[in-house]
Amino acid sequence: xxxxxxxxxxxxxxxxxxxxxxxxxxxxxxxxxxxxxxxxxxxxxxxxxxxxxxxxxxxxxxxxxxxxxxxxxxxxxxxxxxxxxxxxxxxxxxxxxxxxxxxxxxxxxxxxxxxxxxxxxxxxxxxxxxxxxxxxxxxxxxxxx
Numbered sequence: 690x691x692x693x694x695x696x697x698x699x700x701x702x703x704x705x706x707x708x709x710x711x712x713x714x715x716x717x718x719x720x721x722x723x724x725x726x727x728x729x730x731x732x733x734x735x736x737x738x739x740x741x742x743x744x745x746x747x748x749x750x751x752x753x754x755x756x757x758x759x760x761x762x763x764x765x766x767x768x769x770x771x772x773x774x775x776x777x778x779x780x781x782x783x784x785x786x787x788x789x790x791x792x793x794x795x796x797x798x799x800x801x802x803x804x805x806x807x808x809x810x811x812x813x814x815x816x817x818x819x820x821x822x823x824x825x826x827x828x829x830x831x832x833x834x
Contacts, residue, residue, distance in 0.1 A: 714780070715806055716758075718808065719755050719777060719783070719803075719806060719811065720755055720756055720758055721755060721833045722753075722754045722834045723752065723754075723755065723811055723832065723833060723834070724738075724751060724753075724831060725748045725751040725830070726738045726810070726830045726832045727829075727830040728745070728751070728766075728827065728828070728830070729828040730822045731823075736749070736766075738832075748766045750766065750768060751764060751765065751766050751829075752764040755775060760772070760775075761774060761775040761785050761788075763785060763788070763799075765792075765821070767821070769792075771789065771790065771792055772788070772789055773787040773788040773789060773797070774786055780803065781802060781803050782800060782801065782816075783800070783803055783813060784798065784799075784800050784801075785798065785800075785801075793820050794819075799815065800816040800817065801814060801815050801829075808833075809832055810831065810832055810833075811830075811832075812829070812830050813829045814826065814827070814828045814829075815827045815829075
């Protein structure tokens with residue numbers, strides 16, 4: 690009888706533990722320090738990591754630090770640093786808020802659409818135009834540090 694019970698337990702454990710992969714939520718995947726790999730301002734690619742002909746080489750210093758949720762640090766291509774909080778809304782939007790100092794024309798909040806995310810890459814598109822880049826909608830392909 691004990692052998693049957695042990696066998697049933699082992700089979701049940703095997704059946705229930707197999708076949709299901711655990712999906713890591715976006716709120717956990719995003720908790721990393723990210724750097725720029727490619728940046729598009731409007732339709733123009735202005736930065737590609739390692740390229741010699743970047744029109745905005747300052748993006749090599751761009752960082753989006755999301756490791757210590759909900760704290761965020763944003764280091765822009767021009768070296769300006771902003772600190773505040775962030776939140777992920779519905780797995781499709783990243784909101785940086787209460788940024789200090791307040792980035793020009795933002796009221797302290799910058800929103801992005803999360804186009805895609807995996808363990809090593811995050812693609813964001815800003816939802817409003819950036820005054821700093823000539824009122825363009827920017828897309829950032831970011832990689833982990």
